[in-house]
């Protein structure tokens with residue numbers, strides 16, 4: 001089964017029974033009723049040796065930091081802030097330098113974003129993995145979902161895209177602060193983070209809204225690392241469109257509010273890359289030529305394994 005089919009099966013098998021579940025499986029985080037003004041956000045993500053990192057190419061500090069950062073990116077995608085986390089670690093060996101490195105990486109982000117790691121689990125494992133459960137909260141009026149984009153809405157991304165495998169995937173800065181400011185300043189209709197690649201995540205956003213999109217390929221902000229690994233401009237755009245692990249924000253804004261979008265938010269670039277269409281097709285436009293955009297982003301279960 002493909003990742004999308006697996007998620008659909010999980011959604012169908014586990015419908016929410018409790019009316020406090022505002023958003024269940026399928027968005028960047030779950031959204032749960034909390035008090036008059038706030039929702040709770042729950043999310044979980046794991047990083048696994050030889051899938052997300054190689055021990056020979058990274059430090060344990062970076063691994064600890066990344067395990068937390070990918071979860072923070074999902075909290076940011078909802079317009080929220082992190083509050084508490086639980087961490088499960090699978091370890092092949094209990095070496096002090098491994099534990100210390102991972103702890104330092106986690107503490108760095110827990111101090112920076114002022115949330116607490118309040119528990120977890122340790123297990124022996126043939127390979128290193130870290131699984132994080134992260135809770136957060138968001139003021140009701142600032143909650144952003146994947147759902148909400150309408151035909152005519154403009155599509156925006158933060159930062160620059162592509163080539164993350166060079167270094168950014170280990171040094172990613174979750175867009176918590178930027179998202180917090182964005183949701184206050186801008187009338188955002190839908191938002192998510194870009195973790196699997198722009199093409200893949202844009203298609204997810206379009207499907208969630210039963211719409212299509214047109215993007216201007218030449219306007220996609222290409223990262224300097226994507227340029228470095230490309231021979232031509234076209235190849236660099238291909239990387240920006242399809243590489244995974246950008247951890248930037250993807251959001252849409254109704255046309256009538258899209259006139260006054262700043263070009264930067266807290267020193268991070270904001271770029272309009274296209275618009276939502278009524279037709280459920282996905283197009284890239286370059287020099288007046290339209291090409292179909294396919295989901296070439298990262299898919300955990302690409303090979304049909306039944």
Ligand SMILES: [Mg+2]
Nearest residue numbers: 028074193195
């Ligand atoms: Mg996400």
